[in-house]
Amino acid sequence: MQLAIGLFGFGKTxxxxxxxxxxxxxxxxxxxxxxxxxxxxxxxxxxxGYEHLDEGTIYSIRHVDFDQFYQDNKVDVIIxxxxxxxxxxxxxxxxxxxxxxxxxxxxxxxxFARLQDLSRETAILYSPNITLGVxxxxxxxxxxxxxxxxxxIEVIEEHFREKKKVSGTALKIAEDLGLDKQKHxxxxxxxxIVGKHEVVFGLPNQTIRIIHESxxxxxxxxxxxxxxxxIMSRETGLYSMEEALSLIMASRAGQI
Numbered sequence: 001m002q003l004a005i006g007l008f009g010f011g012k013t014x015x016x017x018x019x020x021x022x023x024x025x026x027x028x029x030x031x032x033x034x035x036x037x038x039x040x041x042x043x044x045x046x047x048x049g050y051e052h053l054d055e056g057t058i059y060s061i062r063h064v065d066f067d068q069f070y071q072d073n074k075v076d077v078i079i080x081x082x083x084x085x086x087x088x089x090x091x092x093x094x095x096x097x098x099x100x101x102x103x104x105x106x107x108x109x110x111x112f113a114r115l116q117d118l119s120r121e122t123a124i125l126y127s128p129n130i131t132l133g134v135x136x137x138x139x140x141x142x143x144x145x146x147x148x149x150x151x152x153i154e155v156i157e158e159h160f161r162e163k164k165k166v167s168g169t170a171l172k173i174a175e176d177l178g179l180d181k182q183k184h185x186x187x188x189x190x191x192x193i194v195g196k197h198e199v200v201f202g203l204p205n206q207t208i209r210i211i212h213e214s215x216x217x218x219x220x221x222x223x224x225x226x227x228x229x230x231i232m233s234r235e236t237g238l239y240s241m242e243e244a245l246s247l248i249m250a251s252r253a254g255q256i
Contacts, residue, residue: 002028005228006075006098008090009082010034010044010058013217017081018044020221022055027225029056030075033089035082037062061089070096077101077228081220084111087118094121099234101227103130103220105168119238125231127241129169130223133212134197135241138176140210141199145177152202153177158188159195169197176242 005021007014010032021029022045032044037060039047044056059069070093077099078090084107090100091114100118105128107115115126127135145153155177157170166187174181177199194214201208214220223241230244 002026003077003228003232004028004030004075006030006073006078007032007044007056008034008078008080008086011081013220014081015044015048016217017079017221017224018056019048020218020225021079022048022050022053024225027228031073032056032058033061033064033082033086034058035061061086064089066090066092070098074098077231079224079228080104081224084108087111087114091118094118098122099228099231100124101130101224101231102126103224104128106165106171116238120236123231123234123236123239125227125234125239125241125244127223127227128172129167129195129197129220130227130241131212131214131219132223132226132245133214133219134169135223135245137197137199137210137212138173138242139245141173141177144201144208144210148201148203148208151208153179154184154186154200154202155179156186156188156198156200157196158190158193158198160192161189163189167195167197169195173197173199 003026005027007018018029018032021027039058040060042058043054044058045053066089074096075098078093079101080086081103084104099122155170155173157167170185171181174185196213198209198211227241
């Protein structure tokens with residue numbers, strides 16, 4: 001049985017994520033919602049070069065009646081790679097048992113409160129960076145901090161030169177490690193770097209660096225699919241990607 005997925009966002013990252021969903025044999029891209037009206041009514045699969053597949057009907061958010069949309073276009077899970085404002089547009093999804101994977105980089109307080117309210121109706125996994133590697137980096141960094149609590153720690157994030165804001169992932173790493181975000185997050189903007197995060201542990205006689213680098217945006221799609229499969233077995237509530245990995249790692253450790 002295929003997992004029916006609805007996707008918010010069809011930009012640089014969203015289109016790559018759509019491609020990953022289409023290529024996954026256990027998943028089906030049911031629809032795509034985007035801001036613009038470009039290619040409205042067409043299939044995302046056709047735009048991505050899969051002429052033999054009719055997957056991912058494209059809808060413009062401007063023309064969607066969200067009071068009715070989820071009833072007429074039910075899916076198992078929504079994956080969101082659009083922007084923070086979309087949280088108000090899937091508020092009715094929980095009524096139909098639709099789970100949500102949010103890969104939005106940053107929510108303001110009001111937007112995050114909406115996400116928390118919605119998690120009382122359905123299961124939601126929220127991660128500002130949905131890649132498996134970054135979330136493993138976070139878990140490994142937390143473990144190393146326990147082993148070496150007196151180490152100096154710095155977080156370094158590198159992205160393409162057009163990226164304006166500080167990486168939401170870097171801020172989350174700092175938060176999880178109990179670091180002052182203003183003092184211990186360092187940003188570099190050069191060239192076309194997709195995304196690189198590094199946690200540096202400074203000890204008197206050694207330096208330890210934990211690094212993750214996204215080489216292709218497909219890494220976000222692969223992480224989102226992992227999250228979508230995982231969230232289907234969860235009860236109502238708000239979950240993180242670290243939790244998804246921690247529970248898997250803990251279960252594996254119990255089997256050894």
